[in-house]
Amino acid sequence: MTATAEPTHGPLPAGIMPATAWGTARLLAGTTSGRVDLARHRALHGVPRRADAHHLAAALEAVGLLGRGGAAFPVATKLRAMPVGRRGHVLVNGSEGEPASHKDRTLMYLAPHLVLDGALTVAHALETERVTVVIEDPSAFSSMAAAVRERTDARRVRLVPHDHGYVGGEVRAVSRALSGGPAVPPGRRVLPTEHGIGGQPTFASNVETFAHVALVLALGPEEYGTVGASGEPGTTLLTLLGDVPHRGVVEVPTGLPLSALVGPEPGPLLVGGYHGTWIDRPGELTLDRPALRAAGVPLNAGVLARLPGGTCALGEVATVAGWLASESAGQCGPCFFGLPALTDTLHRLASGRATTEEVRRRAGLLPGRGACAHPDGAARFVATALPVLEDEIATHRTHGHCGRPLLGALPAGIRRAAA
Ligand code: SF4
Numbered sequence: 254m255t256a257t258a259e260p261t262h263g264p265l266p267a268g269i270m271p272a273t274a275w276g277t278a279r280l281l282a283g284t285t286s287g288r289v290d291l292a293r294h295r296a297l298h299g300v301p302r303r304a305d306a307h308h309l310a311a312a313l314e315a316v317g318l319l320g321r322g323g324a325a326f327p328v329a330t331k332l333r334a335m336p337v338g339r340r341g342h343v344l345v346n347g348s349e350g351e352p353a354s355h356k357d358r359t360l361m362y363l364a365p366h367l368v369l370d371g372a373l374t375v376a377h378a379l380e381t382e383r384v385t386v387v388i389e390d391p392s393a394f395s396s397m398a399a400a401v402r403e404r405t406d407a408r409r410v411r412l413v414p415h416d417h418g419y420v421g422g423e424v425r426a427v428s429r430a431l432s433g434g435p436a437v438p439p440g441r442r443v444l445p446t447e448h449g450i451g452g453q454p455t456f457a458s459n460v461e462t463f464a465h466v467a468l469v470l471a472l473g474p475e476e477y478g479t480v481g482a483s484g485e486p487g488t489t490l491l492t493l494l495g496d497v498p499h500r501g502v503v504e505v506p507t508g509l510p511l512s513a514l515v516g517p518e519p520g521p522l523l524v525g526g527y528h529g530t531w532i533d534r535p536g537e538l539t540l541d542r543p544a545l546r547a548a549g550v551p552l553n554a555g556v557l558a559r560l561p562g563g564t565c566a567l568g569e570v571a572t573v574a575g576w577l578a579s580e581s582a583g584q585c586g587p588c589f590f591g592l593p594a595l596t597d598t599l600h601r602l603a604s605g606r607a608t609t610e611e612v613r614r615r616a617g618l619l620p621g622r623g624a625c626a627h628p629d630g631a632a633r634f635v636a637t638a639l640p641v642l643e644d645e646i647a648t649h650r651t652h653g654h655c656g657r658p659l660l661g662a663l664p665a666g667i668r669r670a671a672a
Contacts, residue, residue: 266392269362270355270492272502277480279472279488280464281504284363288396291403294366301370302470306337306378313466315474316486322346322424322459323528323553325542328466334446335379335456342450343376344431344457345386347393348415348422350580352664353526353556356490357460358390359502364464365393365400369407371463374470375456385450386460387415387427419527419580420627424457426582437582438625459554461490482508482541489540494558495662496520507542511535515559521566521641523663526556527573528630531637564660566645570638571599576665577631587619587628595619595635602646605653609639609646 265271265287274281283289283297304312314329335341345368349357361368368386376384384407388394394414401407417436420426428449430436449455465487469477478486485507493500497515505514512535515522519534530550532538538548545552560566575596581588595615601607616636619628639646648655 266362268355268390269359269392270501272359272363272504273499274488274504275509276506277488278504279468280360280364280367280461280490282364288362289364289366291366291400294364298367298370298467298471301374301467303374303377304470306332306335309374309378309466309470312469312474316469316477317484318462318465318469318487319485319542320458321461321465321489321555325546325551325553328458328462331446331456331458332375332378334444335454337378337380339381339383340453341379341381342383342385342453342455343372343379343381344424344428344445344450344455345372345384345460345463346422346424346427346457347386347388347390347397347460348417348427349389349554350417350419350422351526351554351556352576353492353494353558354554355492356502356555358388358393360464360490361388361390361393361460362396365397366404367464367467368397368460369400369404369410370467370471371465372410373406374466375463379456382409383411383450384409385411385413385431387413387431389414389416389422419577420582420625423625423627425625428455428457435582437584440584440624442624480506482506482539482544484541484543489555491540491555491557492526494556494664496559496561497557505540507540509540511538511540511557514540515557520562521560521638523556523558523560523634524550525553526558527577527634527663528626529553529556530633531570531641533641558663561660561662563657564662565603565655565657566638566642567599567603567649567655568659569661569663570635570642571596571603572659572661573663573665574599574631574635577627577634581627585623585628587622591615591619591628592631595631599635603649603654605650608650609643612636613639 310329310332318328319325421436425438431450445455445457481487578592616632619632
């Protein structure tokens with residue numbers, strides 16, 4: 254498949270990646286010349302349709318819409334778990350604390366009204382006016398603020414800057430921060446639909462999810478489902494990094510072969526970002542969240558990264574592992590003790606002073622023991638790299654290095670790194 258829409262033109266602010274639609278442009282419709290203002294948005298998508306909670310949930314269920322923040326939870330199920338009435342909150346999570354991911358900030362910058370349409374649609378269905386959007390990126394924040402000023406139906410939407418890193422962007426950490434607490438996940442697992450902002454039920458999801466909600470109602474479920482995979486119809490946003498044919502943010506129909514996105518060649522390929530899974534080739538995998546999850550390769554927030562051949566791949570993995578350790582809230586044992594120890598063991602592996610088995614054993618101590626999924630994700634990121642990098646690790650074991658420089662192909666520590 255080739256790109257049928259040009260990337261965004263004109264200068265883009267730092268942190269906002271060029272964005273391209275492959276095939277049908279829905280989320281990115283009209284963005285070829287940059288940000289879509291209200292008049293253009295209305296010409297493209299019309300006046301947003303409204304539905305009550307019952308009918309909205311039915312429409313979302315008809316297309317099998319899954320959340321786009323990482324957990325891929327069915328959106329209709331989440332909506333049905335919410336009480337209808339004035340107690341509830343709607344939380345649009347645009348924190349995007351993973352430095353490899355740029356899709357949400359890019360969507361908020363380019364198509365802010367689509368995100369607002371979705372948020373206001375959910376708020377209408379839940380009969381609440383309490384809508385909060387948290388945003389990490391300054392340019393995305395400015396665009397969303399301008400969008401709120403451009404329209405009359407969003408005056409009560411609250412935009413909140415939120416720059417609390419990776420774990421601080423986890424939805425329960427965001428809810429806690431908005432309730433006056435620290436931006437760290439609570440020590441026990443609670444559902445935002447039961448105990449969210451201010452202890453009230455909160456419908457929380459990723460910004461891309463809300464944009465899809467707006468599209469489902471604007472197009473109707475039948476039209477929405479005319480593109481994409483049968484298991485997950487529609488389009489999705491991805492961030493493509495590293496040695497791939499088209500770096501940047503892309504909107505693509507689901508169901509595409511992964512090889513069309515990252516090339517068919519073998520080589521270390523990261524699917525699902527920094528809580529994701531390393532594989533050694535795309536093989537027959539297709540872009541379909543349920544299918545990828547069943548294959549043990551969840552898409553998470555949609556980052557696909559292929560390491561260039563000229564970089565020290567083990568060094569890349571160790572660098573990100575160190576960043577993941579630095580991002581933890583440090584309140585649970587597997588993060589406080591386990592992630593630094595895992596990083597140290599990885600660095601010793603890179604210098605030939607530790608074995609793969611030691612790394613595997615350290616990673617195996619982490620899952621299921623924290624108050625959030627951060628140690629589980631970090632362990633997956635490291636453990637799945639080991640078989641994929643087997644040859645490189647053998648070279649490190651023999652020589653103490655692989656002879657290649659560390660290029661920093663995987664951004665770590667700079668949240669708005671360029672592609
Ligand atoms: S598991 Fe780690 S990141 Fe999650 S709450 Fe505990 S210390 Fe924080």
